[in-house]
Amino acid sequence: MSDPQVVARLRAAGCVWAEDEAALLEEAAASPDELEGLVVRRAAGEPLETVLGWVAFLDRRLVVAAGVFVPRRRTELLARTALERTRAVPVGRGRPVVVEMCCGVAPVAASLEGTHAEVHASDISAAALACxxxxxxxxxxxLGDLYGALPTGLVGRVDVLAANAPYVPTDRVAAMPPEARDHEPLVALDGGVDGVDLHRRLAADAARWLAHGGVLLIETSPGQAGLTIGAMQAAGLATRVETDDEVGGCVAVGVRPDVVSR
Structure with a gap:
């Protein structure tokens, strides 16, 4: 049973699941002094995940650290879809090539561990790449900005390109929960005026990097899915939207035609 004093301190700090959080913090601490440090950080508003040093994601514990974007459960749909599309690459095409763009701590790439895919992940944050x-x-x-970070040898070879690029409209960032707004990098949250600036950049160059029949997967929101899909269609991709109400996930799917246009 968790220390009632720890529970009370967390509850007073506004932690809704104070009992559960206290149990996790006590499990993580190797000594009373370490526990005190963790409780102080959490009570000050630092996200539980970065206090613990991990976040649960698709039955894994992913390493996270202060100052990085913490994967949400909704991104499990993106990871599952990427895994399914990777497994669907015809054997005759050889080893599947997968890229996780704007990877952060690489939840999609992590879900592909143990597969035979050639996996690449890129981000502009060195701290995120360390995780x-x-x-x-x-x-x-x-390390680098979007396609500029990738080796040119991947041009025309990517079977699955997945991205959880920021998609919060600029004027809505201030309304985000303080755990995200005050503790995660703005560059990982702000998606521009309508939230899809990076989606347009990803879609515009996707066909050059995708193999024939390759797929671009971009996490988006139901309200912005039409804009994300429009950017993909403008780039010549065949599109659809995948959703998962259980986790709140929404993924725009764009497929490069499997034949070369004449």
Whole structure:
């Protein structure tokens, strides 16, 4: 049973699930002094996940750290869809090539550990990539902005390109929960005026990097899915939207035609 004083302190700080959080913090602490430090950080408003150093994601514990974007459960749909599309690549095409763009701590790449895919993950945050190295040790990691981070040898070879690029409209960032707004990088949250600036950039160059029949997967919101899909269609991709109400996930899917236009 958790220490009642710890529970009371967390509850007073506004933690809705104070009992559960106290149990996790007590499990993580190696000593009373360490527990005190963790409780102080959590009571001050730091996200539970970065206090613990991990977040639960598809039956895994992904390493996270202060100052990085923490994967949400909704992104499990993106990861599951990427895994399904990877497994669907015809054997005759050889080893599937997968890229997780704007990877953060690499939840999608982590879900592909143990497959035979050639996995790449990229982000502009060195701190996020340090976590990604632990979560997806088999993936090749690249630091840089979108396609500029990728080796040119991937041009025309990518079977699955998945991205959880920021999609919160600029004027809505201030209304986000303080755990995200005050503790996660703005660049990982702000998606521009309508939230899909990066989606347009991803879609515009996707066909150059995708193999014939390759797929672009972008996490979006139901309200912005039409804009994300429109960007994919403008780039010549065949589109549809996948949703999962249980986790609140929404993924725009764009497929490069499997034949070369004449």
């Amino acid at each position: 990604a190295r632990s979560n997806a040790p088999s993936a090749a990691l690249h």
